[in-house]
Amino acid sequence: xxxxxxxxxxxxxxxxxxxxxxxxxxxxxxxxxxxxxxxxxxxxxxxxxxxxxxxxxxxxxxxxxxxxxxxxxxxxxxxxxxxxxxxxxxxxxxxxxxxxxxxxxxxxxxxxxxxxxxxxxxxxxxxxxxxxxxxxxxxxxxxxxxxxxxxxxxxxxxxxxxxxxxxxxxxxxxxxxxxxxxxxxxxxxxxxxxxxxxxxxxxxxxxxxxxxxxxxxxxxxx
Numbered sequence: 001x002x003x004x005x006x007x008x009x010x011x012x013x014x015x016x017x018x019x020x021x022x023x024x025x026x027x028x029x030x031x032x033x034x035x036x037x038x039x040x041x042x043x044x045x046x047x048x049x050x051x052x053x054x055x056x057x058x059x060x061x062x063x064x065x066x067x068x069x070x071x072x073x074x075x076x077x078x079x080x081x082x083x084x085x086x087x088x089x090x091x092x093x094x095x096x097x098x099x100x101x102x103x104x105x106x107x108x109x110x111x112x113x114x115x116x117x118x119x120x121x122x123x124x125x126x127x128x129x130x131x132x133x134x135x136x137x138x139x140x141x142x143x144x145x146x147x148x149x150x151x152x153x154x155x156x157x158x159x160x161x162x163x164x165x166x167x168x169x170x171x172x173x174x175x176x177x178x179x180x181x182x183x184x185x186x187x188x189x190x191x192x193x194x195x196x197x198x199x200x201x202x203x204x205x206x207x208x209x210x211x212x213x214x215x216x217x218x219x220x221x222x
Contacts, residue, residue, distance in 0.1 A: 061184040068195035071111035075193035078105040100127040131187040154196040165210040172201045
């Protein structure tokens with residue numbers, strides 16, 4: 001189940017929720033985070049999708065990657081201008097599918113295992129109307145390989161608006177995780193991602209623009 005930010009849940013929650021994952025509600029904000037210089041891949045499918053989709057149109061961007069609890073992790077966004085071969089709109093998403101013929105997929109890995117892989121190759125994908133659909137901005141979630149993202153090593157991923165330059169995720173032990181916004185080339189889809197170690201929890205999230213002006217202060221994650 002995914003619950004978007006407050007203003008997003010009614011609009012996009014059903015489309016995303018049918019495709020797997022866990023997120024917890026938060027107030028509307030636009031934030032992005034990246035720890036490493038991301039890579040761009042055009043026309044290349046992830047190994048798990050080889051032979052299942054048409055490889056000519058997908059554009060992907062690594063949002064962030066690193067180590068958490070001794071294991072490697074990464075988050076990437078993929079944009080498909082048209083539905084890839086093998087993709088079928090889930091029944092629960094059909095009411096939201098009008099005028100939406102593109103797909104954005106959120107690929108999250110911990111220790112070499114893709115989160116929500118049990119849901120098939122299109123888990124954690126959402127319908128969008130082309131490359132600049134504003135309805136996606138505002139969705140965020142806490143994801144993991146166990147207990148639906150509520151324990152163990154987890155990834156916090158937020159899809160955000162262009163005004164946000166970076167965000168700071170504040171943890172219960174007083175530490176802070178800072179990252180900058182990353183955008184899928186040729187689109188308006190951007191996100192941030194940080195890894196939350198075992199036994200640590202998010203207390204607040206702050207976002208800033210390029211002038212370091214404070215944009216939002218979110219307290220709905222604890």
